[in-house]
Structure formats: structure tokens, C-alpha cells
């Protein structure tokens with residue numbers, strides 16, 4: 319059912335900060351790319367592809383996620399993938415996106431780094447021109463590969479330095495703590511990249527990994543990270559540092575069975591910079607505005623709460639201060655135009 323809240327959530331200007339481009343591969347595009355690249359897929363229909371989306375945790379999700387990427391080969395493939403996402407993002411009220419990509423998921427199967435980055439970059443440039451979305455790329459290292467491979471990937475990215483705003487860390491967190499990549503992230507920081515890392519939900523050692531990313535790595539943001547509610551001192555620390563936590567409620571429901579609404583809303587009420595994102599929208603069936611609606615329905619949020627989440631999305635972004643302020647003013651204008659009062 320379309321409600322006023324749904325319309326408000328879709329139209330709300332927002333930044334998306336936790337979005338894996340490879341996680342936007344819809345089955346229809348997967349078939350089109352397979353055909354273009356002369357590949358045979360095991361599944362023959364969209365329904366058969368969706369039937370494989372049977373996840374119980376992060377590991378079982380990743381087991382479906384990586385093989386699906388084999389259809390991505392040429393720069394045009396990466397362009398088409400990112401462009402399709404950006405068009406959907408615009409329908410979801412996204413005006414700024416900081417998008418993850420996983421080069422090692424492609425270079426490890428023989429696809430040149432150049433194909434990946436040039437295709438994605440072309441879509442980002444076109445998004446500004448044709449969709450009015452500012453789009454940036456965040457290079458993620460796969461944490462289940464070695465620190466040496468991550469460092470080699472960072473070196474491979476340096477010629478494209480001006481096309482990449484930051485670096486992140488994703489894939490399977492089990493036995494792959496943040497400290498494993500301390501040297502890679504120190505080098506990335508020295509090169510001027512912003513830093514973020516995934517601290518996935520309900521992992522063994524979640525709280526200590528959150529502590530590591532803040533104290534040992536010195537991240538500028540944390541992806542997921544809602545297990546921080548288990549440690550008040552860390553909550554105070556992220557507040558003090560103004561660090562954003564990029565929450566993904568619908569994704570959470572796929573890998574843990576819960577949106578983690580109490581955790582996200584609790585952090586919002588405590589003044590932590592949480593905001594909502596889609597993570598892997600093609601797999602979890604929800605783009606970013608759908609995440610706002612899902613959390614609002616579960617937790618009984620008001621439009622003013624959604625506007626605060628959108629303000630947080632810009633506060634936690636890596637935009638220059640002036641552009642951040644302009645976007646935040648646009649959220650305030652949108653709220654006022656809809657009769658929604660926000661605290662000053």
C-alpha cells in the first residue's frame with residue numbers, strides 16, 4: 319500500500335553511503351550481460367535466479383553473490399550495472415551516492431582493473447550530467463583475501479586516484495579482523511583516501527572489531543556497526559568523533575532475521591550519526607527509500623525521524639562542507655514544504 323509516509327520517504331533528498339555496485343545486479347541485467355558475453359547460465363528464468371536467494375547469514379549470502387558476478391567482464395558491463403543502479407537511486411530520492419566496488423572480485427578471475435574502474439567512472443560522470451546525482455566510488459578490499467593482495471590492489475588503483483574518494487573493507491569478517499589490514503589502510507590514508515570498514519552484524523568479535531576500526535585503523539565512518547550498542551563507551555566515542563554508522567535494515571533482516579530496528583533507532587535517539595542504506599538491493603529486494611519505509615513501519619518512526627536520518631546521511635558523507643550544508647538545507651526545505659517540523 320502506498321501511504322503518505324512512503325511518498326515522503328521516496329521524495330526525501332538523501333545520500334546513499336552503503337551500496338555495493340555488484341549488489342545491484344538484477345536478474346534481468348544478469349541475463350542480458352550473459353547473452354552479450356556468450357555465457358550459459360545455470361538458471362533459465364528470473365524466478366529461478368531469485369530462488370537461489372536463500373540466505374541465512376553473511377557467509378551463505380556471499381556464496382551466491384560472488385558467482386553471480388561472472389557475467390561482468392567489459393567496461394561496458396560495469397557501466398551498464400552502475401547506470402541501472404543510479405537510475406533506480408534517482409527514483410529513491412538519492413542526490414548523492416558513495417558507491418562501493420570490489421575490484422578483487424573481478425581481477426581474481428582475470429578481468430582487468432581498468433575495465434572495472436573506467437566503466438563505473440563513466441556512469442558516475444553521466445549521473446551528474448543527466449540525473450543530477452553526484453556519485454563517488456569507494457574501493458573495497460575483500461577481507462578474506464590476503465593483506466598483500468589488498469596492498470597490490472591499492473597500488474593498482476593509484477593511477478585512478480582522482481576517481482576514488484575512499485577505501486573500504488568487505489566480504490567475510492570471520493577470522494578477518496580489521497587489524498589484518500592496518501598497513502594497507504595506513505598507506506591509503508597517507509594517499510589521501512577516506513577510510514571505512516564493514517563491521518557486520520552479530521559477528522564473533524563484533525564489538526572488538528568496532529573498537530579496532532575506531533582506535534587502531536582510524537576510520538572516517540563504519541559500515542553496519544550496530545553491535546556498538548553493546549558497549550556504551552564506544553557509543554560515546556563515535557558520538558564524540560561524529561562518526562557515521564551506515565545501517566542497512568532490510569539487509570540485516572536477510573542475514574540475521576531482524577531489521578535491528580531497536581539498535582538503529584536507539585542510536586538515532588542517542589544522537590549517533592546513523593542513516594539508512596540498501597547494501598545489496600538486487601538481492602534484498604529493497605532500494606534505499608524502501609529501507610526508510612521498512613524501518614519506519616517496524617519502529618513507528620515519524621516523518622521528522624526520516625528527515626533526521628537523511629540529514630545524517632549528508633553529515634556522514636565525504637562531501638566538502640559547503641555542499642553538505644546545501645543538501646542539508648534541501649532536506650529542511652522538503653520537510654517544511656511537507657508540513658514536517660524539525661528541531662533547529
Ligand code: HPA
Pocket residue numbers: 338341376488489490516518569597598
Ligand atoms: N558485508 C560484507 N560483505 C559484503 C556485504 C556486506 O554487507 N555486501 C556485499 N559484500
Ligand code: ZN
Pocket residue numbers: 336338488516541597
Ligand atoms: Zn555492505
